Amino acid sequence: MKIGIMSFAHHHGEAYIQNLRANPGVELVGVADNESDRGKRIAEQHGTQFFQTYNSLIDAGPDGVIICSENNQHRPLVELAAAGGIHVLCEKPIAATVLDARAIVNACNQANVILMTAFPMRFSTPLMEVKSRIDSGELGEIYCFSATNQGELPKKHRDWFVDKDSAGGGALMDHTVHLVDIMRWYLASEVREVYAQTNKIFHAEEVEVETGSLELITFEDGRFASIDSSWSRPQYWPSWGGLAFEMITERGAIIVDAFRQNLTIYRKDLGRAGWAYWGSDANQAMVDEFINAIQDNRQPAVTGYDGLKAVEVVEAAYRSAEGGQPVSLPLE
Amino acid sequence: MKVGIVGVGFMGMTHAQAWSETEAQIGGIIAETESEAQALAARYGAIVYPNLEAMLPNVDVVDICTPTHTHYEMVIVAASQGKDIICEKPLARAVEQAKEMINTCRKYGVQLFVAHVVRFFPEYKLAKDAIDEGQIGRPGVLRLSRGSFRPKKPVGNWFLDEAKSGGILMDLMIHDFDYARWIAGEVKTIFAKKVSSGNPDAPIDYGLAILKHENGAISHISGAWAYPPPTFRTHIEIAGDAGLIEFDSDATAPITSLLQSRESDSQDVGLPSSPLSESPYTTQIKEFYAALQGHKSARVSAADGLAAVQIAEGALDSARLGKAIELENLAEVRS
Numbered sequence: 001m002k003i004g005i006m007s008f009a010h011h012h013g014e015a016y017i018q019n020l021r022a023n024p025g026v027e028l029v030g031v032a033d034n035e036s037d038r039g040k041r042i043a044e045q046h047g048t049q050f051f052q053t054y055n056s057l058i059d060a061g062p063d064g065v066i067i068c069s070e071n072n073q074h075r076p077l078v079e080l081a082a083a084g085g086i087h088v089l090c091e092k093p094i095a096a097t098v099l100d101a102r103a104i105v106n107a108c109n110q111a112n113v114i115l116m117t118a119f120p121m122r123f124s125t126p127l128m129e130v131k132s133r134i135d136s137g138e139l140g141e142i143y144c145f146s147a148t149n150q151g152e153l154p155k156k157h158r159d160w161f162v163d164k165d166s167a168g169g170g171a172l173m174d175h176t177v178h179l180v181d182i183m184r185w186y187l188a189s190e191v192r193e194v195y196a197q198t199n200k201i202f203h204a205e206e207v208e209v210e211t212g213s214l215e216l217i218t219f220e221d222g223r224f225a226s227i228d229s230s231w232s233r234p235q236y237w238p239s240w241g242g243l244a245f246e247m248i249t250e251r252g253a254i255i256v257d258a259f260r261q262n263l264t265i266y267r268k269d270l271g272r273a274g275w276a277y278w279g280s281d282a283n284q285a286m287v288d289e290f291i292n293a294i295q296d297n298r299q300p301a302v303t304g305y306d307g308l309k310a311v312e313v314v315e316a317a318y319r320s321a322e323g324g325q326p327v328s329l330p331l332e
Numbered sequence: 333m334k335v336g337i338v339g340v341g342f343m344g345m346t347h348a349q350a351w352s353e354t355e356a357q358i359g360g361i362i363a364e365t366e367s368e369a370q371a372l373a374a375r376y377g378a379i380v381y382p383n384l385e386a387m388l389p390n391v392d393v394v395d396i397c398t399p400t401h402t403h404y405e406m407v408i409v410a411a412s413q414g415k416d417i418i419c420e421k422p423l424a425r426a427v428e429q430a431k432e433m434i435n436t437c438r439k440y441g442v443q444l445f446v447a448h449v450v451r452f453f454p455e456y457k458l459a460k461d462a463i464d465e466g467q468i469g470r471p472g473v474l475r476l477s478r479g480s481f482r483p484k485k486p487v488g489n490w491f492l493d494e495a496k497s498g499g500i501l502m503d504l505m506i507h508d509f510d511y512a513r514w515i516a517g518e519v520k521t522i523f524a525k526k527v528s529s530g531n532p533d534a535p536i537d538y539g540l541a542i543l544k545h546e547n548g549a550i551s552h553i554s555g556a557w558a559y560p561p562p563t564f565r566t567h568i569e570i571a572g573d574a575g576l577i578e579f580d581s582d583a584t585a586p587i588t589s590l591l592q593s594r595e596s597d598s599q600d601v602g603l604p605s606s607p608l609s610e611s612p613y614t615t616q617i618k619e620f621y622a623a624l625q626g627h628k629s630a631r632v633s634a635a636d637g638l639a640a641v642q643i644a645e646g647a648l649d650s651a652r653l654g655k656a657i658e659l660e661n662l663a664e665v666r667s
Contacts, residue, residue, distance in 0.1 A: 149433035201472030
């Protein structure tokens with residue numbers, strides 16, 4: 001199974017190299033990046049081939065590619081891969097707009113290639129455990145969620161994360177989609193309505209996009225959930241952020257912290273405590289699923305359609321934040 | 333100073349204990365039936381009165397610890413008799429009532445305090461002080477939560493009657509509405525959702541609210557009557573542009589008991605508990621007592637109580653109508 005990586009605009013791309021290498025069925029054919037200095041450096045570091053253009057990587061005939069570009073570059077790269085009959089694992093959010101997300105899904109459907117959205121939380125072992133407890137009936141009916149996916153300002157990884165054009169937005173765009181996807185998965189229901197409030201108090205001088213974001217979403221069956229996707233973790237917090245929620249059911253509450261499995265290490269070099277994660281690597285399980293889906297010629301556990309549905313919620317949230325009232329889905 | 337306490341539920345008993353730690357004298361006690369008041373009256377050497385009218389001539393201050401829907405009428409009666417008043421939160425079940433209570437107290441020149449006790453809990457006060465000192469810069473996103481089990485009452489459970497208590501959004505979440513406003517200032521809009529299970533085997537109420545403050549900060553408030561007794565947990569997270577405050581009642585419990593279980597009855601309502609040299613309820617009553625004597629002002633005013641009722645009423649309206657509610661400027665709050 002030959003896999004390539006397109007763009008390292010998203011820093012996850014380097015982690016995916018490790019994940020691909022850890023899968024014995026995979027041959028990393030090489031990487032391409034429009035920022036050739038960055039691409040060459042990473043290719044050298046990991047001992048893989050650097051392709052000067054995305055087209056030349058496609059011509060090398062990979063079975064699948066992982067796309068880690070800026071959000072607004074997902075569409076042209078997915079369309080290029082799909083046109084070449086190559087399966088796609090696309091970084092989240094699958095696009096910055098519903099328009100692009102639909103085009104991405106359609107392009108892959110028409111080309112009959114697999115489109116998987118990089119939603120690693122679907123492969124988080126604590127979150128999978130909760131899913132199986134829901135499905136077993138042990139927890140009874142689910143009523144609502146209070147959820148957080150807060151982070152630090154991601155600018156330290158890449159500048160484009162805080163650029164309105166490249167990313168499509170700020171904290172709301174960056175972190176809402178994971179929890180929306182988890183809730184759609186748990187509830188097997190679609191979002192009907194979205195309310196959002198945003199602000200820019202954190203890093204007000206540094207960025208133009210929103211850094212504070214709270215949403216309250218309602219599903220078709222009336223169940224509801226709040227999502228805090230703020231970039232509210234300071235850089236001196238023990239980790240980058242986290243994903244956690246309280247789920248209220250007819251039996252009470254389940255409180256889940258997907259990144260709780262860590263050591264606290266008090267480090268002289270940092271001058272503070274840090275959290276070192278020892279839980280299972282969800283990215284590995286996600287990449288393995290992509291490979292298995294290609295191998296078995298089937299849909300992956302999380303698809304491009306799931307990515308599109310999450311982007312719809314994000315776009316509705318921006319409209320609500322602007323208008324001050326909840327916004328109904330589907331969008332007009 | 334003679335204090336008359338109305339109501340002998342958890343709050344009436346707690347306030348009586350707090351008053352006993354001041355120089356004030358508990359002069360009278362009223363309960364729904366005289367027999368219910370006897371034990372408490374005997375403990376503090378107080379007289380049991382059959383009703384408010386009978387007690388008022390014999391006390392200087394009335395401390396109202398009765399169900400929310402009864403506050404309005406009692407405050408109007410006590411104020412018109414020239415008595416200073418301490419009233420449990422929520423100040424009233426409705427904004428219009430709370431306004432009238434405040435205006436009536438002003439008319440008769442009596443003092444009115446509302447017992448938003450959360451402001452007296454040391455962790456909440458310390459967070460407020462840290463913010464006022466600029467330790468975390470300007471607050472941007474506040475997350476406040478409070479959770480316990482559905483209040484139980486052998487008879488007449490007024491907590492669960494939304495017409496009387498306002499349900500979870502008003503009775504429980506008003507604590508954090510008030511606190512959010514204390515930290516981030518006046519609230520401009522509110523959007524809220526709640527769920528109340530009708531299934532008697534699933535005693536679950538849960539509410540979520542998003543507040544937008546006039547200064548641009550946003551607050552997320554959640555309230556739960558959903559956990560198994562005797563759970564009571566609170567959480568604070570206030571993120572500023574130069575720092576972050578976190579508080580978790582479970583994580584900061586100085587004692588964790590892992591005792592072999594023995595059947596025991598839990599109390600009727602979930603209560604916070606952390607070992608302290610002085611109960612926050614006592615701190616509160618002492619501060620009101622000093623304020624009544626004109627020694628110093630209290631950290632929470634009747635106007636704050638009205639503002640909190642307004643936010644809670646906005647939450648109820650939002651949950652019912654499914655839209656965000658804009659809160660109007662109240663002259664009683666701003667003046």
